[in-house]
Amino acid sequence: MAYSYACADCEGMEACPAKVVAETEDELWQLIGLHAKIAHDEDAGEWDDETRAYLKTLIKTV
Ligand SMILES: [Zn+2]
Numbered sequence: 001m002a003y004s005y006a007c008a009d010c011e012g013m014e015a016c017p018a019k020v021v022a023e024t025e026d027e028l029w030q031l032i033g034l035h036a037k038i039a040h041d042e043d044a045g046e047w048d049d050e051t052r053a054y055l056k057t058l059i060k061t062v
Pocket residue numbers: 007008013016017018035039040
């Protein structure tokens with residue numbers, strides 16, 4: 001089993017083609033944070049609980 005996240009599923013990010021897949025959810029979060037920083041200049045460290053809870057609903061197991 002693996003965890004995947006498609007940035008386009010996120011509200012406002014429909015145009016973003018990025019998808020990340022990782023073996024563990026912990027690794028996936030780090031990749032999401034890295035992607036957010038590189039592609040969207042967003043600091044994952046500043047995401048509040050609500051944002052993280054929302055993103056978590058977008059994570060799929062594959
Ligand atoms: Zn993106």
